[in-house]
Amino acid sequence: MQLVRQCFGERIISRYGNVNSLNWPSRSPDLTSPDFFLWGYLTERVYVNKPKTLEQLKENINREIREVAPETLAAVMKHVMERARLCEAENSHHLKDAIFHK
Template sequence: MSEGHTQHPEKVNVWAGIVGDRVIGPIFFQENLTGARYLEFLQKDLVPNLAILFPCPIEADVPNRNIWFQQDGAPSHFARPVREYLNDVYPGRWIGRRGPYEWPPRSPDSTPLDFFLWGYLKSKVFKTKPANIEDLKEGMRQECRLISDEVIRNVQNEFQLRLGYCQLVNGHFEYLLTKDY
């Protein structure tokens, strides 16, 4: 984005996910993402759409039982109502701050969004220097649509390798990696 002088700089919060071989999003939030806004997004948008994209057999007693949900430690993700909702929808199958599987604070950038998606989008979108927030959003949407299945498969394989490296060296390992996508 070409930045001009303003008293109040524009900003936008972005959510995205990688599920299987596809990128979900980006989803934009104009206002700060509070726990209440995030919970509403999960309840009304994300979880119902994931159930449609990845249906369980009708006889399944737990909806979404074939999905594991992972999130980072953002304050909105840590809100008690959010954690309670995730416990109901993904019982024992979500990873995050104070979840059934704790994602450690200050952990290495081993998630696909951290080590791949955000940097990839930035490198692609900012080549054209978006003139405003709407151009930035449209550039992100377009670049997400252009990510190939092969790239996502490579990212998923890299994620598994990163988890293995992390276990092997018991912590930081990124200096061991030289991967291009």
């Protein structure tokens, strides 16, 4: 924690930081499209040919980002809004009955 505090100061979200994770909205990662869709989607696509160099990895990332269809991004944003509404309806509590699809 000492190293983390040196790097991030008072911006730590942790049981041991000033911003206590217990006060952080539950399911908040599900409210951002990169957390529930983009990273997993890109990881699957970027590593499919097992890049051997950093340059190959960068090329794969750039190519796959360019190939994400605008319709896909629109659908992702629609789902983000649905998740936000569910979270708001639950007063920011856990969404225990919600099933999220990619």
